[in-house]
Each structure stands twice: as C-alpha cells, then as structure tokens.
Amino acid sequence: MKALNILCRKKEYQNKRTWLQKLKDQKYLYVMSLPFVLMVFVFSYIPIWGWSIAFQDYKLGLPFWEQSWVGFKHFITMFQDDKFYTALANTFGMSMMGLLLGFTIPIIFAILINELRHKLFKQTVQTISYLPHFVSWVVVAGIVYKMLSTDSGPINQLIQLFGGEPVQFMAKPELFWGIVVLSDLWKEMGWNTIIFLAAVTAIDPALYEAAKIDGAGRFRRIWHVTLPGISNVIIVLLVLSIGNLMSIGFEKQFQLQNNVVAEKAMVLDLYALVFGIGNRKFGFGAAIGVAKSVLSLILLFTANALFKKQTGKSVM
Amino acid sequence: MMEPVIKIKGTSGERIFDIVNNIIMTLILIITLYPFLNVLALSFNSSMDSVKGGITIFPRVFTLDNYITIIKFGNIPRAFMISVLRTFFGTTTSLIACSMVAYALSRKNFSFRKILSPFLAITLYVSGGLIPVFLLIRDIKLMNNFLVYILPPMVNAFYIFMIRTYMDNLPEELFESAKMDGANDFAIFYKIMMPLCKPVLATIALFIAVAQWNTWFDTYIYCGSKPELSTLQYELMKILQNAQLTAGDAAVYANQAMAIQTVTPDSIKMAITIITITPILVVYPFLQGYFVEGMTLGAVKG
Helix, strand or coil: CHHHHHHHHHHHHHHHHHHHHHHHHCHHHHHHHHHHHHHHHHHHHHHHHHHHHHHEECCCCCCHHHCEECCCHHHHHHHHCHHHHHHHHHHHHHHHHHHHHHHHHHHHHHHHHHHCCCHHHHHHHHHHHHHHHHCCHHHHHHHHHHHHCCCCCHHHHHHHHCCCCCCCHHHCHHHHHHHHHHHHHHHHCCCCHHHHHHHHHCCCHHHHHHHHHCCCCHHHHHHHHHHHHHHHHHHHHHHHHHHCCCCCCCHHHHHHCCHHHHHHHCCHHHHHHHHHHHCCCHHHHHHHHHHHHHHHHHHHHHHHHHHHHHHCCCCC | CHHHHHHHHHHHHHHHHHHHHHHHHHHHHHHHHHHHHHHHHHHCECHHHHCCCCCCCCCCCECCHHHHHHHHHCCHHHHHHHHHHHHHHHHHHHHHHHHHHHHHHHCCCCCCHHHHHHHHHHHHHCCCCHHHHHHHHHHCCCCCCHHHHCCCCCCCHHHHHHHHHHHHCCCCHHHHHHHHCCCCHHHHHHHHHHHHCHHHHHHHHHHHHHHHHHCCHHHHHHCCCCHHHCCHHHHHHHHHHHHHHCCCHHHHHHHHHHCCCCCCHHHHHHHHHHHHHHHHHHHHHHHHHHHHHHHHHHHHHC
C-alpha cells in the first residue's frame, strides 16, 4: 500500500516535471500568442457577454450586478414598434435584391471574362473592374450623388439627350433600394468574379476539347461544361449568402441616405444605431442586435439543412 | 463534305459571340472608369466654369484652386496625417500580432493549440454587435483615443488562419534543423518563418491597409467629438452629407475661400474625393496580383 502510494507520488512528480518542462520549452510560443489571445477575449468575447444588456434597463456607469433586469421587455417593445417591421422589410428587400443581382451577374461576368480571347484585354478588364472594390463607401456615395445629380449629372444628361425629363433620383424613396443595390453592384461586381474565375480555371481543358469535338458551340460549352464545373462553388457561396441576408451592414445605406429617403434606408443595424446609441436606449439597441443574430442563425441553418438534404454535404 | 460547312457555321457564330462579348466588356470598362475620370476632371476645373455643366473627362478651365483652398483652410491636411498614421501603425501591429499567433498555431507540439484554434474560429461566426462593442470601448476608455483605431481590429482570426495555412504548407525540416542548432521559437519565427511567408504577409498587409484607410465608422462613433483625431474619410463624409442637405462645411470652406477665389462646395467635394482615393489608385496597379491571390487563398481554405 505504502509502496503503491510512493509510486503514485513519483509518477505525479514526473508528470508535473514533464508538464513544467513542456511549458518551459514552449515559453516563446506562449509569449507570442497569449497577449493577443487576451485581446481577442476582450474585443470579441466580452461583447458577446454584452448580449445580456438586451434583458436589462442598462444604465451607463452602473456595475453589472446593479443593473435592473427586465426580462423580455425590450423585445416586446420592439415587436410592437412599426419601425422594427420597416427595418426588417428594408433589410430583407435590399438583401434579396442584392442576392438576386449581386450573385448572378458576377457569375455571368466571370464566364464572359473567361471567354475573352485577347490576353491583354482580359487583364485590363479584370484590373479595372476590381478597382471600385478598394474605394470606400464614403467615396462611392459621393460619386453616386454626383452621377445622379440633376445639375450636370451624366445619367440625367443622357436622359435629356434622349428627350426625357431629368429625374431627382436621390429624392425618390421608391428608387432608394434600387440605387443601393446597383451602387453595390458597381462597386463589387468585378471583385466578386475572382472566386468564380478561380473555379473556372480549375476545370479540366479536356472537357472543352471533348465538347468541341462533339460539335458544341460556345453557348453549349458554357452551359454543359463551365456551369456544371463551377456549380459546387456557386452552391456553397449561395448558402453562405443566405446566412448573411440579415447582415448586409449599414455602410451603404448610411452613406447614401438623406432625409427624404430615410424611411427606406433604415435597415436593422441603422435602427439599432439610431435608437441604441443615438437615443441612448442601450438595452433596446442590444435587443435589436440579438434579434438580428438569431434570425441570421435560423436562416443559415435552414439554408444549410436544405443544402445537406440535396447533396448530403454540409457547408459549415 | 459536311464537316467544313459545320465548321464555318461554328466560327461565324463564335465571331458574333466574340464581338458582342467585347462590346459588353468595353461598356463595363466605361461604366467603371467614367465616374472616376469625371470627378478627377471636375476637381481640376475652375468652379465657376463647372457650374455651367458639360465637363466630361477633361478639365475645360484648368485650375489648382480647389486643391489650394483645401490645403490652406481646412483640417484636411491633419486628417490626412491621421489617416496615414492609423494605416501605418494599424497595419504593422496587426501584421505582427496575426503572424505571431499563426506561428504558434502552426507548431504541432504547442499544447495550447487545440484550444486556441476553436477559440479563434468562434469569433468568425459570433459577434457581440454594435451596442455591446460600443459600451466596451467606452468602458475601457478608448473613446476619443487614437488607440481605438489600432487595438480593436488588431487580432483578426481570418488573417491568422490564412497565414497559418500558408505556414502549414512549408516543409517542416527547415525549422527542425534550426531547432537542433539551438534556435528558440522566436528566432525561428523572425529569421526563418517571416522571410518565407512574404507573399501571404504582403497580401494581408494590403487588406489591412485598405481597410484602415477606408473606414469611417470608428471615427464617427468613437472620435466624433475630437477633431484632432478625425480621419480623411470622416472629413469627406461630413462634407458630402452636409452639402447634400444644406450648405454645411463645404459652404464654410467656400466662404473662407471667397476671400481670394471663388470656389464652390461641389468642386471642393470633388477635390477631397480625389485626395482620398489617390493613395489607393497609386498603389493598386502594382499590387493587384497580391489581392487576387489572397482572395482565392482565403476562399479555398476559409
């Protein structure tokens, strides 16, 4: 019994030694990673804990345990607020339109780029079409206002050239969604082709040769070889985009909006920004954030489940 | 006999396809470039002349007055400096931080690795959202502080995983022999790993730098009440948004400018837009390849 005890002690000691030894061996790795892990904890994990604010009447300056808990009060107020439904409709409206255009057009554009024969022209198209991606939304909004302005904006000049009346594009609420989506398309269309182009170049050239020998023309080769070749990438990206339908951000809406169209620009994030931070209703703002995250997760899991049912694979 | 006929038919169809395709592409190029060139031309055109309209891609009455007005009267030069500083420090610190963590993750013997990987991955999918982050920044006294531009975006899980994937594909023997020679992990990281990772580091440095240069939201929400910390994007935003509603800052500029020259808010806006995008336009053509490489790398592995 005693011997066993000593043996155990010895083993424990050895374990401890190797553990210490290991720590010593890896001390540089710890020094190189732990400070930054701490930063991730502070800037990413503490805000997740901040979701609890959604269930409090949060008051600035009070410590956590002195905040008063209100249960689902903020959620109930939110669901009774007409503005919430406007924000929900705006978010979904713009993101669905964005998905429809922002997803299909880059695919078509990528295929057309791939079909270009002149190498230098192909490179020029790629270089230039990626460019707007690197320009901020502040600048893009300024450019959009300039292009659509009624005094000497090129679009209105074109309209007048063909005998039309100039249109006050930025002062028409019913046009706002379209303007946001088209501006986004202008900015990101080229950049979004990259992934599809990479997938296209991975297709075995022998398939094209075979199709050619079988007498397939340009369109039929695109339809029967290129599209099936990139269908996997398309589906994965589609599922991920559906998961991101709620998270379209607010940058473009914020930058492009003005007082006249504000009603159509208010997406969920802007709603949270205006009421949460602007009006200092922090608990209410956090509740909007929580509702948004929950909706996003539901969308993502639904899309993923549908995908799994179809293909037997999971995106996540 | 039949074959050549089919072939001719095929090529004429192909030729039409090529022509149409080239026309579409040319149109896309025009739609992409024209707005930039138009703004550029307006920024170099005399204000009084621009009002008449009709400027396309060349200035009609060339002038530097719009730029001179901005440099003389505005807080634009200071905002430009802040933008340069945040881009420089933001990029260097973030790059160092991300590559150090990536190095630790890529060491197979690192005990902490199994926990660290999911710990970072979770941040890719779950985030606290606007309000909790705002309150956190407020609580840790980063409001109206230059560090708010640097610290919160510094450690980025996505970039860490990109660098780690690149490191994992390097031959392990390189580091084992260095270890035999008694080099410690930091020396291996600094002397061997960093030089080998140049391509991926360049790509990520560019991504971070562009994000730092282009962002306006952190200035707007955290430093809005401290003009000394204002950035170029934020100044541009204020001028654009004010002028869209009534006459705001841009009119102030213009009024100040009246003393020596007549400059309209519109021309001022164009000139600031050009100042804001020039750094990107200058580096972009040379570095485009890196961006694309990084994009596909991230897409395939992420």
